[in-house]
Amino acid sequence: MITGLDAVEQTRRILPRPRIRLELGQSSGIDMTAPQTLLDKLWSAHEIRKRADGASLLWVDRHLVHEGSHHGFAKLAARGLPVAEPALTFAVVDHYAPVRDRDHIADPDIARMIRTLEQNADTHGLRIFGLKDPAQGIVHVIGPEQGLTLPGLLVTCGDSHTSTHGALGALAFGIGATEVAHVLATQTVWQVKPRAMRITVEGTLGPGVSAKDIALNWISRLGTDGARGHAVEYAGSTIRGLSVEGRLTLCNLSIEGGARFGMVAPDAVALEYLRGRPMAPEDAVWDRAVNTWGALHTNDGASFDREAQFDAADIAPTVTWGTSPEQALPIDAALPDPSRLPDYKAGAAKDALDYMGLSPGRPVEGVPVDQVFIGSCTNARIEDLRMAAAVLAGRRAQVPGQVSPGSALVRAQAEQEGLDRIFTNAGLDWVQSGCSLCVGMNGEMVGPGKRCASSTNRNFRGRQGPGARTHLMSPAMVAAAAVAGHLIDVRPMLEGRI
Amino acid sequence: MAGWTHHDGQAISLPLDNVDTDQLIPARFMSIPRAQGYGGHLLYDLRRDEAGDLRSDFPVNRWPNASILIAGRNFGCGSSREAAVYALVDAGFRAVIAPGFGDIFAGNAVNNGLLPAQVETDMVAALTAATPGTAQIDLENRRIVMGDVQAEFALGDAARTKLINGWDDIDLTRAEAERITAYRATRAQSAPWVWPG
Numbered sequence: 001m002i003t004g005l006d007a008v009e010q011t012r013r014i015l016p017r018p019r020i021r022l023e024l025g026q027s028s029g030i031d032m033t034a035p036q037t038l039l040d041k042l043w044s045a046h047e048i049r050k051r052a053d054g055a056s057l058l059w060v061d062r063h064l065v066h067e068g069s070h071h072g073f074a075k076l077a078a079r080g081l082p083v084a085e086p087a088l089t090f091a092v093v094d095h096y097a098p099v100r101d102r103d104h105i106a107d108p109d110i111a112r113m114i115r116t117l118e119q120n121a122d123t124h125g126l127r128i129f130g131l132k133d134p135a136q137g138i139v140h141v142i143g144p145e146q147g148l149t150l151p152g153l154l155v156t157c158g159d160s161h162t163s164t165h166g167a168l169g170a171l172a173f174g175i176g177a178t179e180v181a182h183v184l185a186t187q188t189v190w191q192v193k194p195r196a197m198r199i200t201v202e203g204t205l206g207p208g209v210s211a212k213d214i215a216l217n218w219i220s221r222l223g224t225d226g227a228r229g230h231a232v233e234y235a236g237s238t239i240r241g242l243s244v245e246g247r248l249t250l251c252n253l254s255i256e257g258g259a260r261f262g263m264v265a266p267d268a269v270a271l272e273y274l275r276g277r278p279m280a281p282e283d284a285v286w287d288r289a290v291n292t293w294g295a296l297h298t299n300d301g302a303s304f305d306r307e308a309q310f311d312a313a314d315i316a317p318t319v320t321w322g323t324s325p326e327q328a329l330p331i332d333a334a335l336p337d338p339s340r341l342p343d344y345k346a347g348a349a350k351d352a353l354d355y356m357g358l359s360p361g362r363p364v365e366g367v368p369v370d371q372v373f374i375g376s377c378t379n380a381r382i383e384d385l386r387m388a389a390a391v392l393a394g395r396r397a398q399v400p401g402q403v404s405p406g407s408a409l410v411r412a413q414a415e416q417e418g419l420d421r422i423f424t425n426a427g428l429d430w431v432q433s434g435c436s437l438c439v440g441m442n443g444e445m446v447g448p449g450k451r452c453a454s455s456t457n458r459n460f461r462g463r464q465g466p467g468a469r470t471h472l473m474s475p476a477m478v479a480a481a482a483v484a485g486h487l488i489d490v491r492p493m494l495e496g497r498i
Numbered sequence: 499m500a501g502w503t504h505h506d507g508q509a510i511s512l513p514l515d516n517v518d519t520d521q522l523i524p525a526r527f528m529s530i531p532r533a534q535g536y537g538g539h540l541l542y543d544l545r546r547d548e549a550g551d552l553r554s555d556f557p558v559n560r561w562p563n564a565s566i567l568i569a570g571r572n573f574g575c576g577s578s579r580e581a582a583v584y585a586l587v588d589a590g591f592r593a594v595i596a597p598g599f600g601d602i603f604a605g606n607a608v609n610n611g612l613l614p615a616q617v618e619t620d621m622v623a624a625l626t627a628a629t630p631g632t633a634q635i636d637l638e639n640r641r642i643v644m645g646d647v648q649a650e651f652a653l654g655d656a657a658r659t660k661l662i663n664g665w666d667d668i669d670l671t672r673a674e675a676e677r678i679t680a681y682r683a684t685r686a687q688s689a690p691w692v693w694p695g
Contacts (some may be wrong), residue, residue: 425577
């Protein structure tokens, strides 16, 4: 059994490498032959100028906006400015999207938020993926799905999970409302270049272990600020073996470990995923793009400010037990006992256990859940739904729950594959696409004191509703919890099924 | 946004790690136009008890005129919602002092004139011990004084310059119009796929 204390010990073994790049930094702008990281290449390709104080003016290739971007549009309107590049700006209804009965939005505030985005899109001539659009969905699902996200592009969005798009070799990061207004007005953004960090994972993941588990594992070991100030490049044989869907999940969760940027060098898997997508280039332009993208990888000998290595064989299905994504443990572990933790962790652990209604030292497995949720920009792609369905096929959920696919196209594909019937036969609701119960903006919430097994990204206090208790885990683990009515290891339930 | 170099104000302590942006302002308040003010929604759930009444012992309730908040590590982690900064600014805060900040939060703070002052953990503890009390912040010299306690804070040059000058980025960037136009032309040549079909 692995305890919280062991996780602390593991952290001590992962030491940052010396910061060699600080010495190299001055010359690397001049010496083009110096080995470069993927971050270096993506950054320099978008740098219009660099100020003496260190801020770079970067060109933005894709700006994605959603209902929450209303502050940014309001700032633009206050100045009477147009959108600089409407053809590079895409609007998506997701954060406030109802996932049931879209023709009757009862809450006037929610209806107003959606209407405001529609009006802004109309005013500025933006392509909008609205509620009735057959390609509507969560912004970080439909960007890659549509081929809007491409290797080498700089992607911004007023949402911290924009790091998702880095899975295809894009430089993608979340921005605030002032920056949203700036990108709308100028198609550029001022940023100070982050430090470079590489997380390398080697080996083969066990059955039932997924990208979600890789992410929760590294965040639990390095902390939610473990990669703060850094852009994370994921590398190693385990990462190369992940599908694009898995890489999207991994890069999505970078921000939960403090990194505003996550990225994976584009390879044949990425190209195969992108070819033929609606907005991906075609024919000769595709060939030319592929040729350019071939350079988008970290050169041998390039140095990182920080490195961390993990072994895939050490990663078990992982669940969070507290109110921060770093408070995560393998399913076969026991909850920490604050009296045995170092001082700097004990207070937070005690507060978290109190909030979550859990007793110190008890096994993670067996914690009863009241409901389940499968969805979000983290884990609602077709592969996620297939894994959950593999667990649920022929079984009944002991608790209520809902499955919200990442996009209308994912929903259509799942229905074509019969996954929707597996979910509904198990007793779960099959609903439409949006951020839904991950962020609690569309009116759906988990009730006070209720415990939800969730395939989402944040277990913060009140994230799913005031007093709600969230346990983060993979979609397969959520499905397992639904069947058992409590947290449980999915691996035995998948035997003979995958 | 007005620039500033010095600030004297009442400092209070919220000694919690990982105060995330969902704590700073829960999602359900984010559809409100800024003109209505976000200050009343700051730490909305954390500052209330189970009956929904304000907790009299909660620092932000006890010292409503405070303008400097001293917090634990990784303050403002989580979402990109600038509303978290609006809530602090509208409640009267000019600076947050912590061992570290979420990267997006720190950028948003600077864009709204709020100083994210990164201070070594042991010095944060020393400042916390001196709360509640008056603190003096010297932005130019990156220094905080509270009684006998003097602490240096880390802040990048770009952030410091912006806070001191109260720069508006859109105005600054419009002076770069020629460079942007030239870059765009090069980009359209070298990567025509940036502009979809």
